[in-house]
Amino acid sequence: MKLIKQNWWDKFFMDDKHCLPVQRYEKKFIADIRKNSRVLDLGCGEGWLGKVVVENKLSYVGIDSSLYALGRVSITLAKYPKISLLNYDLENLPSGLEADVILLRFVLAHIKNKNRFIKTVSKILKPGGQLYILTPTRTGGKYPTKYRSISILDSELKGLLLGFKVKPLKIRRYPKYQMSLGAYVCQKI
Numbered sequence: 686m687k688l689i690k691q692n693w694w695d696k697f698f699m700d701d702k703h704c705l706p707v708q709r710y711e712k713k714f715i716a717d718i719r720k721n722s723r724v725l726d727l728g729c730g731e732g733w734l735g736k737v738v739v740e741n742k743l744s745y746v747g748i749d750s751s752l753y754a755l756g757r758v759s760i761t762l763a764k765y766p767k768i769s770l771l772n773y774d775l776e777n778l779p780s781g782l783e784a785d786v787i788l789l790r791f792v793l794a795h796i797k798n799k800n801r802f803i804k805t806v807s808k809i810l811k812p813g814g815q816l817y818i819l820t821p822t823r824t825g826g827k828y829p830t831k832y833r834s835i836s837i838l839d840s841e842l843k844g845l846l847l848g849f850k851v852k853p854l855k856i857r858r859y860p861k862y863q864m865s866l867g868a869y870v871c872q873k874i
């Protein structure tokens with residue numbers, strides 16, 4: 686396994702206060718995935734979604750730059766056969782990856798070159814495949830500064846997903862802060 690040094694997230698790892706627990710709509714989305722699908726979880730963290738994926742008997746590949754995170758997933762999911770964990774920088778993924786479903790949960794905002802990344806994601810997705818995104822977005826200036834780095838602009842998200850048919854799964858709006866937390870299921874056009 687190639688070791689990469691980017692592990693900026695480790696300092697946050699990872700208690701329930703720092704990340705949203707898996708939501709009911711996410712469990713349903715995963716439960717509805719076709720049998721025998723290969724699910725790729727980009728920026729898998731501790732593999733919270735991964736657990737749901739393997740409980741649904743789907744094959745699971747988790748990718749993260751943090752070895753700490755991967756270590757935790759490997760313990761949580763040790764008893765499941767169909768898993769594979771890879772240590773890569775998402776901005777420098779190897780060729781040859783393929784997936785029916787790609788999960789991108791609280792990750793997009795951390796990617797520097799989002800355009801290039803989404804192009805790569807689109808190549809990895811098999812025809813008819815689905816991309817699940819959960820991300821905070823902001824429309825304006827009232828968004829609390831401390832969360833700025835973990836959100837992206839609504840308009841930027843729209844632009845990134847132009848090559849996809851986007852179905853909002855759940856959007857929570859926080860008008861006071863001009864922000865939303867959106868879950869989207871996207872299909873390549």
Ligand SMILES: C[S@@+](CC[C@H](N)C(=O)[O-])C[C@H]1O[C@@H](n2cnc3c(N)ncnc32)[C@H](O)[C@@H]1O
Pocket residue numbers: 692694695704727728729730731732733734748749750751754773774775776789790791792795796
């Ligand atoms: C906020 S956590 C989300 C973890 C998980 N998806 C979840 O929802 O619980 C972001 C994760 O993305 C990973 N990550 C961020 N940028 C990355 C990059 N460029 N390459 C690989 N992993 C990255 C971090 O290491 C971290 O595990």
